[in-house]
Amino acid sequence: MSRATERHPAAPDTAASQGLYRWRAGIYDLQLAPYDAIRAEAIATLQLQPGQTVLDLGCGTGMSLDLLQAAVGPQGRVVAVDQCPEMVDEARRRVQRHGWRNISLACAPIDQAVLPEGADAALFHFTHDILQTPAAVDHVLAHLRPGARVAASGLQWAPAGWGVFNGLVWLAAMHSVTTLQGLGQPWRALADHGIELSLQTHLGNTVYVAGGCLPASAGGRPGRHNRG
Ligand SMILES: C[S@@+](CC[C@H](N)C(=O)[O-])C[C@H]1O[C@@H](n2cnc3c(N)ncnc32)[C@H](O)[C@@H]1O
Incomplete structure (x- = not known):
């Protein structure tokens, strides 16, 4: 087994991820600032409307919160969740500093988070x-309404012909994820739930932005939104 494989076993590792982001x-914010345009693009694909509820999954230090809270407005709601206490502390300081009142x-x-039922949109930004x-x-x-919009973005292995960039993907992944599994098609789990994704790529095909909608008549978890 290679050292990379040892460090990045197939399933994500909660403790390793918390350790990684504790020191980051x-x-x-400084490290991610150069990628603001990609963040803005991912959020734009959500097509948020005033009054909507949006989930920011793996919100980190809250770098998406400004755009999200502005898009849903004072009547809307942003529900932001992250498992790393130090990252959430940074996000909390950001919310307090700006006096944003529509963010929890x-x-x-994420799999244990209390989420609102029937949310309108979900953002997975650099949350492999x-x-x-x-x-x-x-x-x-399961907590999104039928037809809800979903956006995901982040690192991916560059496809054939662009492989020269994959050393950079590997380097970035070593500092941001605990599994390399799925880096070929990171959005796959969303597609497998019936979300038809439109895909944009950037930076030599090493970063993707995927956006789409849950089916209008069937939810992400088979059968859930078919009730009644
Ligand atoms: C690369 S950062 C992205 C942060 C933020 N989305 C952004 O765009 O700046 C990945 C974040 O996902 C969080 N994370 C990873 N796995 C998680 C999980 N299973 N549940 C909650 N948060 C998780 C990490 O703690 C980290 O803050």
């Missing part, structure tokens, strides 16, 4: 480990 929390923050693994956790994806999609 204080510098995370929680520290929990969450997308590779079936219980987390099921849990989120």
Whole structure:
């Protein structure tokens, strides 16, 4: 077994991820600032409307909160969740600093988070480990209304012809994810739930932005939204 495989076993590792982001929390905003345009693009694909409820899964230090809270407005709601206490502390400070009142923050693994029923949209921005956790994806999609919009973005292995960039993907992944599983098609779990995704790629095909809607008549968890 290679060292990379040892460090990145198939399933995401909660403790390893918390350890990773504990030390990154204080510098995370600086590290991610160059990718603001990709964040804005991912959020735009949600097509948020005033009054809607949007979930920010793996919200980190809350770098998406400004755009999200502005898009849903004072009558809307942003529910942001992350499992790393130090990242959530940063997000909480950001919310307090700006006096945003339409945001609730929680520290929990996504699959155990208390989420509102029937949310209008969900953002997975640079949250590969969450997308590779079936219980987390099921849990989120089960809390969305039929037709809800979903956006996911993050690192991916560059396809054939662009492989020269995959060293950079590997390097970035070593500092941000605990599994390399699924990096070829990171959005796959969403597609498997019937979400038809439109896909954009950036930075030599190493970063993707995927957006789509839950089926209008059937929810993310088979049968759930078919009731009644
Ligand atoms: C690369 S950061 C992205 C943060 C934020 N979405 C952003 O765009 O800046 C990944 C975040 O996902 C969180 N995370 C990873 N796995 C998680 C899980 N299973 N449940 C909740 N948060 C998780 C980490 O703690 C980390 O803050």
